[in-house]
Amino acid sequence: MEAMSFGTFIWTTLGAFLTLCIFSFLYRDNVFYKIAEHLVVGVSAGYFVIILWHNGLQPNLFDMLKDGNSYFLWLNSAQPWYVIPAILGAMMWTRFSKKWSWVSRWPIALYMGIATGVAVPLEMKNRVNLQLYASMQSLDWGNFFGTGFLDAASGLSGLIVFLGTLAALFYFFFSKEHTGMFKGAARFGIWILMIGFGASFGYTVMGRISLFVQRIQYIGDWTKVTWNPSSGGGFITFWFLTFGIFAVWAIYEIIKFFRNRGEITE
């Protein structure tokens, strides 16, 4: 294992320590969790400011107005019209002052207009038109019951997809009471929806578990990389410091646990 530079060791140990701080919330809300949570709120906001500046304003606004100078309010630059969105953007900041907050409505209106205008045809096409076109599928009537076990390409499956879509759509239909023949359609619709939600449920459970699995791998890699008794005293003290803090806290909680005769205090 190549010698790990002390700097990287310190940073990886900090990462592992903060991971354990967040996990301590599972036991109960405590100081370590609060520190880590508030720290990440600040760091992520600061990170966002930098990314907005370097990747947002810098190339799209400052570079465009580079050749002008602030004396002429950059109007003498090659592309002076870029000043207008900058002004509109600055107008957005009046949202906080009670008196001037109506000024911020102009840029918001401009933005909402363009955003909704662009959205209408594209959402209609990609969510309604294309799905309608796709649901008009000609089925494979020859292979109606499909080959092998539960063949998704069989005619029957295609029929279930078509009728299922219409029934589920009908369930979200609010202008007709679900009585008589419509009761059957709505019932079949909600059944299809429930299977669909079940599939999402199964996938979500897998998704959440893999988040925790990755955290174990992260801590595991950290211990594998840093646990090297021969790498000198400095490393070992920090290694034990990380786990030591939580060990002391765990002992304190266990003593409290037995003193209250097995009742975990919330």
Next chain:
Amino acid sequence: MKRQIPLALVFIFGIFHIFQYFVPHESSEWLYEFFLKWIYIIGIFALALGIWSLIRVSWDKVKHRRPNWPYALITLGGLFAMIIFGFDYFRHFFTAEGLQNYMFRAFFDYILIPIQSTMFSLLAFFIASAAYRAFRARSLLATLLLLSALIIMLRFNPYLGFFGDYMEKTASWLLNVPNLAAKRAIIIGVGLGMVATSLKVMLGIERQYLGKD
């Protein structure tokens, strides 16, 4: 003045951009690109608002010694530390050296990533405890949901032996037939909902975003 012009603006730009989609001609495209460039800039200023409100709330908490105020100090500390590192200790404002700053990347790799991914991994535990104490087959529909979920969860389980293949086939059939029908209906519903909301905003029916006079 305060209401009429913004509503007119929304309507004009909205209608223009709807029909711009149907006009491929070069001039309509040029106008369309022109406004795209504007929106980036306006949007970035708007996002800065969120940051400003975070600073204001945290500073207010510290100034008035509200409960948990030292934690608000940590938030502000983290924020300004990142800004200092991001501008490469205020040496480079208009060039992107700040992004390569050692401390800036270290804070991101070893503070932001571990905490954020661990924050969400807590959910694995909450799902485990909810699975035990709350996920009930209280009705026929909930039973159907749980059964379909179990099939998907057992899909890659290697210990099913003979049933393994059938479980995989059932799971992929379930995903490609009933699940597809359900999600197609939901996508259509969501699509119509989005278009309806956009139209309401454009026609000035929905004025929530303008805020109160």
Next chain:
Amino acid sequence: MKLKILSIFCSLLLGIVPLAIAQENADTASVDSTAVASPAPVSQLTAVDTDNDHGHSISLKWEPSPDDGAGLKSVIGYEVYRAESPGGPFVIRAALPSGASSHIDVGAKEKESGDYMADYTDYYYKVRAITADSLVYSDSDVFGPVQCYGQWFNTGRIPVLVFVIGFMCTTILLIQKAKSGAKLFVRRLAGIEAVDEAIGRATEMGKPILYVLGLGTAADIATIASYTILGRVAKKVAEYQTRLIVPCYDPITMTVAQETVKTAYADAGRPDDYNEDMVYFVTQSQFAYVAAVNGTMLRERPATNIYMGLFYAESLILAETGALAGSIQISGTDQIAQIPFFIVACDYTLIGEELYAASAYLGREPLLLGSLKAQDYAKAAFIVLAVIGFLTINFGIDWFKQLFYISN
């Protein structure tokens, strides 16, 4: 003659042609002294402006040379050439593999770029069938003049235009109808009836009702829909004089919720029963908010928990603690990822659009009602069109489905 063979041999030796091909040519050159026969040229070359685009592009079609894949089998590809005049200098525009029979020649629209292709100017095209030997080829006859220009209407997107305009008119029409007071029918929803039942149950047991508006801000549609339902619940609670607890995540949402509850109490004729701390701000961090609300649930043991609005991963923790505290739980959200957790953990769930329908049903506000009915009519139209399309395509009639084809 000797010089010719020598020159071919030298060029091969220099290895400008890849070694493999050189190997193959070396054999034929030494055996057959006459020049290799040139392939038959490409025929019926036509070029026309590409439709539905912003100009600067021309589509070409041609019959591949008979020697491509048959006959002499010597054609390995085609090269498209363009010039500004019939005899003018031809510039190569594209090299295509053998078997190709069409190509779209796209130029840049900016004047200053090298690849600029002007609209409304004459261009002449020819296609050259090339063989392995770069000296042996044959040109098709020149096709021209052809001009490219941008269309003002993209005919490939007509179905989208029809749907958008149709939906826009129905929405405006129905909102006018709703404004003029016409009674628009919305069916009863199981979730809403459960709310009334649950309030009755809470009053019998003398326990409070907990209403959670979710993590949305004041501008989110789900939160707006939740205000109407909160107003209805508050009105009923005022009549039955049961306690109401509304912990809020977002300060702006809290102010609007306070106003909603206050007006609801006034409508129920009990303005003095409303006290300020029914609707209170907790915190704006997801897990801290959930921990606080869980604490309230376990302390107050409310008879009914109502979760309506925008929920993310914390829906799971709220529903679990609520089930433990033994309360009836009614939920509603448009976050599709959270709906499964609410369905298995709560007694009643409003799924996706049912939340909007519930607020329109309770609120009876013409704008919401009109827009909801417009979406209903659109869904009805979708079902009818899908059925017709499905039947026609399965009985072999293809033209109906083609009506809905969108080219790009």
Next chain:
Amino acid sequence: MNIFDRMMSLDRRWVFLLLAVVCVVTYVWPFSIPIRTTDEVENIFDFIDTLKEGDYIFLGIDYDPNALAELHPMTYAIAEHAFRKKLKIIFATLSQNGPGMADQAIRDITDSVKLDRTYNGVFYPGRTIVNGVDYVFLGYKPYFALVILGMGQNFRIPFPTDYYGTPLDSIPMMKGILNYDQIKCVVDITAGNVADAWISYGQGRYNFPLALGLTGVMGADYYPFLNSRQIFGLMGGLLGAAQYEKLSDNPGPAMDGMRIQVYAHIVIIFFIIIGNIGFLASRKKRMGKEVK
């Protein structure tokens, strides 16, 4: 208070402890499980496998650290596969915390491509990946829908310069690359509704082949787009990543994670079954008592 009621009121932290122990034990215990591949993932692998040297693909790294566990293995597997086949990759990120993670991912991938490796029996010599020749990283822009639209007209509209500040026109690889027409396919790896924007605003308007790598939460919701051919491939959650790793014969964190996943799922399923048995038993008892 029968056994089930007592089990119900058990403190949730014992449940946490059991899950943690099961996962740590399976992490330490070295065993492997077979991974079956499905055609949604095979479509993506086959498409990239059949691309020629020097073709361009667009890889969108549109996720935040909270989805890193499921999506980083996908990014690593696809980028490694593409670099080994000498394709050119355009990286971009449309999510807020994306740039830092994309930067880290690119650094790790370029290191791993330096080593000599054999995949599916084919020997690939290590090669050094050069920024600007083999890949370009465009960085981040807010408002992903408008960025996707902007790139459809010209990459230079939303991204005049790349993440490191060099203008696009002076990057050798970007010469002649105007918009999506010169890109063979777009693979978007995302956790949020950036996927919807890529379907509606990207593929919907500019018609390039689009494949998605999604987290488990969203994995099941995009099958209708597969059926209507708006996307040609779909990788769902860690299972999707593991399948791609198996197809590209490049076992990594996803395949390693799947075996822990198996036991964690067995625990969850066990809890659901026990919980429901307890629920049915107590309901039958309660039903018996209250004669309605």
